[in-house]
Amino acid sequence: MIIIEHNVETGEITERSMTTAEIKNIEELQKQAVLVETEKNTRKATLLDRLGITEEEAALLLG
Amino acid sequence: MAAGQGFKTFATGDILTAADTNGYLMSQTVMVFADAAARTTAITSPQQGMVSFLKGTNSMEYYTGSAWTPVDTGSSPLTTKGDLYGYSTTNARVAVGTNGQVLTADSTAAVGVSWATGGGMTSLATGSLSGASVSLTSISSSYNDLVLVIRNFLPATANTSLQATFNSDSGTRYATEVLTQGTVTFTGTSARISQGSSNSVAQGLLVCRVPNYTNTTTWKYINIEGYSNNNTTTTSANTTFWNSIYNQITAISSIQLFPTSGNFTSGTYTLYGVK
DSSP: EEEEEEEEEEEETEEEEOOOOHHHHHHHHHHHHHHHHHHHHHHHHHHHHHHTTHHHHHHHHHO | OOOOOOOOOOTTTTOHHHHHIIIGGGSSSSESSSSHHHHEEEEEEOOOOOEEEEETTTEEEEEEESSSSOOOOOOOOOOTOOOOOESSOOOOOOOOOOEEEEEEEETTTTTTTTEEEOSSEEEEEEEOOOSSSEEEEEEEEEEOOEEEEEEEEEETTTBBEEEEEETTTSOOEEEESSSSSSSOOOOOOSEEEOOOOOSSSSOOOEEEEETTTTTTOOOOOEEEEEEEOOOOOOOOEEEEEEEEOOOSSSOOOOEEEESSSSSSEEEEEEEEOOO
16 A cells, blocks of 8 residues: 655655555554444435435525 | 026127136036045135046045035945845845745845745645555644645545544544534544545545644644535545544644545645745
8 A cells, every 4th residue: 555645845756565564554454434324324314214304304494 | 616507598709717627617517536635635615516537446426515525426235136126224135035925115134124924825746646644744833723635645545535633643632523613532543634535536635724723832733615526426525624623732744644544646735834
């Protein structure tokens, strides 16, 4: 896996392979981000189901 | 020494008197001297309006009634591209500033003005989204706010969203919520920047604002608005209008961007500092 490091102060852009620790970290970040979104979507779907409306219908109500 | 008399038209037969010669001619010509000392010796009682030229310094001077003063011959103190004409007690050069600076009134400067960093937005960094992560490091603390503009985010994996962390902090310290009144809980380890996006259509414009990013007394948040490409259809888009809160008071000096799966295929980022 490649990481791009852009030093804003100097303008230097470095492209390098991630270390083992960095790979582990980003994989965990990705996994956690998906998990958070999945849980949110599940809660949303459950609520929509209880209300008996679709996501599009809910959006129409809110809009 | 006679004072200058102004102008007179002599008629045929007029007698040229000493007074006319001194008043209309001698006191109103440009008199040439070797130097100021020679002039002082020659003109013991200079009159207001007299003009002389000093060969030693190639300077033209006029008499104010109390002193000989250089005539402004229009010579320029400017030496460099972008220099401006200023004034202190005499004409002076205002040296050009550096790129992006603005001219500011400054009573402490010799010429009353100086170049300084102006308000508005300054582009700090721009580049392409590639690899598995892009890290913007060593962000200057000289600005009030940061604005990060993401254009045409395209992940390699379908239905992938764009995420961010601050200061490489991957602790459970982030909460992303659509802008609404309510309570948030910090269950995320990164801030959500976009919704799940298609990996086939490169479109989208996301504007992320991080206000007061250097303060060390409040938690930080990133306000995101814009749109990204829809995951399932190329003829629609996903709107984005939410906040991600980061529950740390540390000043932000770096931002890490990454897709929730795989690599970036393409896209660009521009980070601005806002005064």
